Amino acid sequence: DAKTTQPNSMESNEEEPVHLPCNHSTISGTDYIHWYRQLPSQGPEYVIHGLTSNVNNRMASLAIAEDRKSSTLILHRATLRDAAVYYCILSAGAGGTSYGKLTFGQGTILTVHP
Amino acid sequence: GAVVSQHPSWVICKSGTSVKIECRSLDFQATTMFWYRQFPKQSLMLMATSNEGSKATYEQGVEKDKFLINHASLTLSTLTVTSAHPEDSSFYICSGPGDRNYGYTFGSGTRLTVV
Numbered sequence: 001d002a003k004t005t006q007p008n009s010m011e012s013n014e015e016e017p018v019h020l021p022c023n024h025s026t027i028s029g030t031d032y033i034h035w036y037r038q039l040p041s042q043g044p045e046y047v048i049h050g051l052t053s054n055v056n057n058r059m060a061s062l063a064i065a066e067d068r069k070s071s072t073l074i075l076h077r078a079t080l081r082d083a084a085v086y087y088c089i090l091s092a093g094a095g096g097t098s099y100g101k102l103t104f105g106q107g108t109i110l111t112v113h114p
Numbered sequence: 115g116a117v118v119s120q121h122p123s124w125v126i127c128k129s130g131t132s133v134k135i136e137c138r139s140l141d142f143q144a145t146t147m148f149w150y151r152q153f154p155k156q157s158l159m160l161m162a163t164s165n166e167g168s169k170a171t172y173e174q175g176v177e178k179d180k181f182l183i184n185h186a187s188l189t190l191s192t193l194t195v196t197s198a199h200p201e202d203s204s205f206y207i208c209s210g211p212g213d214r215n216y217g218y219t220f221g222s223g224t225r226l227t228v229v
Contacts, residue, residue, distance in 0.1 A: 034217055034218070036217070036218075036220075041205070041223065041225065042222055042223060043120070043207045043209075043220035043221050043222050043223045044158070044207070044220045045220070046216055046217035046218065046219065046220075048217075049217050087157070091212065091218075101148070101160055101163070102148070102158075102160065102209070102218060103160070104150075104157040104158040104159070105157060106157050107157060
């Protein structure tokens with residue numbers, strides 16, 4: 001399975017933008033890049049996902065490098081509620097033998113300071 | 115978006131007993147669901163893929179006789195931890211299948227403590 005590499009932890013101040021990096025140099029052409037976040041004692045929450053183009057939604061933006069070997073999750077204005085573990089995951093597209101199997105790495109612990 | 119309901123949120127059981135955890139898809143039908151386990155300060159590990167109407171597919175190293183999975187309907191998958199032992203204490207999380215718009219939807223998790 002293609003793996004991802006993320007920093008163990010990052011810190012931010014409230015209302016400032018946060019850029020969470022992820023390296024996935026062995027990504028295959030059909031792998032989607034997913035981001036999830038997890039609060040303590042809760043299941044992961046979907047944040048955003050994309051394939052090749054940059055993506056925006058109400059929670060965040062996903063910037064994908066042209067060679068797709070890295071991506072960055074952007075939280076435009078961090079709030080205290082954004083403090084969580086953020087997971088960058090590669091997911092095989094539909095029809096692939098690994099479809100649906102998410103391999104979670106250690107993720108990035110984001111701390112947001114008031 | 116897809117909603118997955120998981121129950122119970124937490125359970126304490128005695129060593130040697132069995133515990134059933136339910137995972138329901140509330141607004142969609144799921145032929146496939148996924149079960150994960152998370153130990154304290156660790157990441158999620160996929161345990162098995164639950165398949166409606168057929169046998170579950172277990173990941174390497176997961177004992178299928180200990181972690182019984184049943185997916186008898188398109189809206190319900192259950193995980194039964196049989197003859198639980200303290201080392202089975204963990205956070206168990208289920209997930210629905212992927213959606214092109216909403217990614218994968220996870221249940222809220224079940225904290226199992228075996229005493």
